[in-house]
Amino acid sequence: MSVWIIALNTFKEAVRDKILYVLTVFAILLILVSRGIGWVSYGGELTVTTDLGLMAIWLFGALIAIFIGTGMIYKEIDKRTLYTILSKPINRWQFVLGKYFGLLLTIYVNLAVLTAVFFGYLAMVGAPVTLALGQALALTFVEMTVVTALAIFFSSASTPVLSAIFTFLLFTIGQLTKWVVDLGSVLQQSAPWAEKMLLALYRVMPNLHNFNIRQEAVQAHELHKALAISPGETLNVVLYGLSYTAALLLAAIFVFRRRNF
Amino acid sequence: MTIAADANESAIRTRALRMVYHPGLMQRSKVALHSLNLDVPRASIYGFLGQNGAGKTSTIKILVALQMASAGRAWIMGTDVIHPAARQHIGFMPENPYFYEYLTAIETLVFYGKLSGMHGPSLTKKADALIEQFGLKQSRNTRMGEFSKGMRQRLGLAQAVLHEPAVVILDEPMSGLDPLGRRDIRNEILALRDRGCTVFFSSHILGDVADICDRVCIIHKGQHVAEGPISALLNQKVVEVEMAFSGIGPEGLPRLAEQARRAWHDGRLYRLLAADDDEALRLRAEAEAGGGTLRAMIPHHESLEEYFVRVTGEEGELKLLLDRAAEAASKKNAPVEGEKAAEAEEGAPAP
Ligand SMILES: Nc1ncnc2c1ncn2[C@@H]1O[C@H](COP(=O)(O)OP(=O)(O)OP(=O)(O)O)[C@@H](O)[C@H]1O
Ligand SMILES: [Mg+2]
Numbered sequence: 001m002s003v004w005i006i007a008l009n010t011f012k013e014a015v016r017d018k019i020l021y022v023l024t025v026f027a028i029l030l031i032l033v034s035r036g037i038g039w040v041s042y043g044g045e046l047t048v049t050t051d052l053g054l055m056a057i058w059l060f061g062a063l064i065a066i067f068i069g070t071g072m073i074y075k076e077i078d079k080r081t082l083y084t085i086l087s088k089p090i091n092r093w094q095f096v097l098g099k100y101f102g103l104l105l106t107i108y109v110n111l112a113v114l115t116a117v118f119f120g121y122l123a124m125v126g127a128p129v130t131l132a133l134g135q136a137l138a139l140t141f142v143e144m145t146v147v148t149a150l151a152i153f154f155s156s157a158s159t160p161v162l163s164a165i166f167t168f169l170l171f172t173i174g175q176l177t178k179w180v181v182d183l184g185s186v187l188q189q190s191a192p193w194a195e196k197m198l199l200a201l202y203r204v205m206p207n208l209h210n211f212n213i214r215q216e217a218v219q220a221h222e223l224h225k226a227l228a229i230s231p232g233e234t235l236n237v238v239l240y241g242l243s244y245t246a247a248l249l250l251a252a253i254f255v256f257r258r259r260n261f
Numbered sequence: 262m263t264i265a266a267d268a269n270e271s272a273i274r275t276r277a278l279r280m281v282y283h284p285g286l287m288q289r290s291k292v293a294l295h296s297l298n299l300d301v302p303r304a305s306i307y308g309f310l311g312q313n314g315a316g317k318t319s320t321i322k323i324l325v326a327l328q329m330a331s332a333g334r335a336w337i338m339g340t341d342v343i344h345p346a347a348r349q350h351i352g353f354m355p356e357n358p359y360f361y362e363y364l365t366a367i368e369t370l371v372f373y374g375k376l377s378g379m380h381g382p383s384l385t386k387k388a389d390a391l392i393e394q395f396g397l398k399q400s401r402n403t404r405m406g407e408f409s410k411g412m413r414q415r416l417g418l419a420q421a422v423l424h425e426p427a428v429v430i431l432d433e434p435m436s437g438l439d440p441l442g443r444r445d446i447r448n449e450i451l452a453l454r455d456r457g458c459t460v461f462f463s464s465h466i467l468g469d470v471a472d473i474c475d476r477v478c479i480i481h482k483g484q485h486v487a488e489g490p491i492s493a494l495l496n497q498k499v500v501e502v503e504m505a506f507s508g509i510g511p512e513g514l515p516r517l518a519e520q521a522r523r524a525w526h527d528g529r530l531y532r533l534l535a536a537d538d539d540e541a542l543r544l545r546a547e548a549e550a551g552g553g554t555l556r557a558m559i560p561h562h563e564s565l566e567e568y569f570v571r572v573t574g575e576e577g578e579l580k581l582l583l584d585r586a587a588e589a590a591s592k593k594n595a596p597v598e599g600e601k602a603a604e605a606e607e608g609a610p611a612p
Contacts, residue, residue, distance in 0.1 A: 005375045009361070016363035080359045084420060087325040087353035088376040089345050260328040 002090040003098045010102020011109075014068055020110065023067065027060035027114050035125055046127040047218050053118045054133070054214045058140045061111050062147050062171055069103050069151025070163035077261055086261070093253040100152045100249060107144050111137075128221045132228040136217035139234070142241040143211035147171055149248035150206065156256040174208030177201075206244055210237045270339040272428050272459035273301035273324065277333035280319045280483075293319040294483040296333065301461055301476075303427075306454050308474035309463040312573055316483040317463035318356060321432050324461075325353045338427055349378075352426035356433045358417030362406030366397055366416055369405055370423060377424035391419040395445065411442045418446060422453065429453055431462035435469055447473055471565040481573045486580055496563040502541040503561060505530040506553035514551045520544060530556055 014020060034052035073096070076082035085095065115137055122129050150170055154163035180202050187194045216228035227234075280294040294316045301307045311317050322328040324335055326342050340347040360369050370388035374380075379387070392401050395415040400408065408416065414437065421429055434450075435443045443466070450460050450473055464470050470477060471491055479487040487494055501522070509531035518524040521544055522534040531553060535541035538560070545555060563571075572580075 002376060005372065009364070009372050012368075013361050013363050080355060080357070081361055083325075083327060083355040084353065084358060084360070084373065084417070085376065086327055087348060087351060087355075088373065089348040089378065090376055091345050261322070 002088075002094040003101060006085070006090075006095060006098025007101035007105060010072075010099055011105045014103065014106040015109075017068070019067060020064065020106070023060055023064055024110055024113065027056050028117055030056040030060075031114070031118050031121055035121075046125065047222075049125060050122060050127055050133065051214065051218050053121070054136055054140075054217065057111060057114045057118060057137065058143070058212075058214070060114065061107055061140060061144045064107050064110060065103065065144060065147040065151050066164055066167050066171065068106070069148055070155050070167055071160035072099055072103060072152065073155040073256070074158075074160050074163070082261060092257045096152065096156060096253050096256050097249065100148060100252075103152065104145060104148050107148060108141065111141060111144070130217070130221050131226050132217040132220035135228050135234065136213050139211040139213055139237060142238050143208055145245045146174075146206050146208065146211075146241050146248070149245045149252070153248045153252040153255075156252045156259075170206060171208065174206040175212070176209065177205050177207045178209045180205075207240070210240060270303075271300045271336075272303045272305075273299060273307075273335070273337055273430075273461055274339075275299040275320070275324075275333065275335040278320065278323060278330050278335055279332040280316070280323065280328065281331040292483060294323075294330075297480065297483070297485055299478060299485075301459060303459050304454060304457045305459060305475040306450060306473050307459070307461045308470040308477035309461060309480070310465075310467070310470060310477055310569060311463070311480040313465075314482075315480045315573075317480065318432055319483075320480075321353075321430055321463065324430055325351060350427045352421035352424065352429040354414075354417040354421040354429075354431045354434060357410070357437070358413055358420075360405040360408075360413065360416065363404055365402045365404055366392060366408070367401050369416065370419060373420045374423050379424055387423060388419075391423060395419050395449075410437050411439060414438060414442065415445070418449060422449070422458075426458070428459045428461065431460065433464060434462050435464060435466045443469060467564075467566045467569055477565075479569060479572055484584065486572045487568075491565060495565065495568050498562070499538060499560040500563050500567070501561040502535045502538060503557075503559045504533045504535065504541060504545060504548075504555065505557040506533070506548050507531070507556050509548065509551065509553040514548065514553075517544060517548055517551070520547075 031053045034049045034056070073082075076085070076099075082095075086092065119129050119133075122133075147167070150167045151163065154166045157163075158166075180198050183198060185195065187198070213228040220226070220228050229237075275297055278294055278297040278299075279292070281290050281292050283290045297316075297320060299320075309317055309320070319328070323330045324337065324342055326345075326348060329343070335342045337347040338350040340350070342348075361372075364372065367385075367388055370391065371384060374384040374388060389401070392398060395418065397412060397415055397419075400412060405413070405416070414434070418431070418434065421431065429450075431450075434446050438446065447469060450462070453460050454475075474491060476488070476490050477494070478485060507530055509526075511526040513524060513526060513531060517533060520540075522536055524531070524533050526532070531548075533544055533548070535544050541558065545558070549555065
């Protein structure tokens, strides 16, 4: 209950902040100019529009998580709004979860708006609106639970600038972890220990590339496939995202509970 | 949910409370509270005084669970402050309270009410009543970001009393307020006590404290130096007698000016300060011989401010040194004595 009260309040506070609108307007602009880019560079291919639109939604979701999320808990401490809240009969974990779900709700509402604009635009320019696209967007939504949890985790432990850097770093590394494994198998012969290390690294890093099925989703239509990846695979990825998120939130609560303000 | 069984249990109780800050790896750690014992009786107004940096805010933060004590324990209405249940009894206003900038006054209060377990139309009604009571009616739908410091302070108090807690803890509630605002807060504190609520507040504004507190505790450098009802603490001896005469001109009487502590003409009356009653009588005879007529004669007792300066000044420093020496000596003899005392205390308020 308290989690929900804090989450709604966080959402309310976030949607009244200008930065959210600035980011949203940028994202919409990016979706709209994607057609133009398609014309100029690829001879008017509609797949480029679709591809860029999916990417814009994904990127701006992450940017909102990083820009708003990393400062979120720090701001409460810095401005001392947290003093009055924690003096109420609530637990600290409820505060952390409230902040998390509030931010996630903000991002989801935002992504939903962007998705509507995107699909509307695709229909307008005559590009296919397929189930595979929905699947790719759904995984973007799941990816955002992880990115938001990263932001909240760092925010509950350090300053906004550091949190933003760390979150951005892990977000970027997370897109590339597949290559870490590839690199590892290359090294298998020459340096087996290096392969082990890279594999361990791969296990702890958020493998965000798992959520990236945008390419497959765009191609699914031409290949006459309904889905970008199979339902089983999808379920795996979703479970991975939710577990990683849960672990991050537990860590955030662990850190936050011990702090003195 | 109330765990406190004993109605005679203090509203706030601390035993051997200690707070040590460790600012950073290379910096020296700082002991902000040495070993604080507090017993705040129920339905009383309790003033918590001390100079800047004495440890008032540190104590309060432990009571409302913003910080964990390095050692010792604290209870609110018999519940250990480490349990969230203790906070059901608390209304808290921090030093210079601050709120979410984009929420309006009424939204802010409703939010806090919900966190305290209130809901529905009764919550909105109560919030509106408080907004009106604290003179914020015009700003009901104004965003908190546009509130002045004094307005935030008023809302801070409203937020603290909204759920009608048994104990209200206020950190510097009067600082930065204009006289009207201070009066409003004082009246609210008195009204709370009359409703059976315990009010614990820290302050520098000793005049306000002296007027309304049933008891005070003065701490100095993290250690308690005096505690009790104000009347029992202050020196009851007359420390000064003030007299006012008419019939003496602005030029005054040289002999009087010489003997009195101070002599001056305020435009209407000639005023004298004498060190004690005997001297006052002598000066009076002299003044009357010089043509003056006595208009007023007021004995001054020690004020809380003078007392405060006394116990936190040299005398307080000396007491601290003696206390610490005694503590060190007792530790040498029986190293676990302090802990035993704390343990003995633990048995009493068990749920
Ligand atoms: N977070 C902290 N880290 C390190 N030292 C601290 C911290 N908070 C307080 N202190 C130190 O502890 C001591 C007590 O501080 P505290 O804020 O409790 O004083 P106070 O009585 O409330 O003072 P004031 O009247 O100025 O509000 C001070 O010397 C202060 O420097
Ligand atoms: Mg203070």
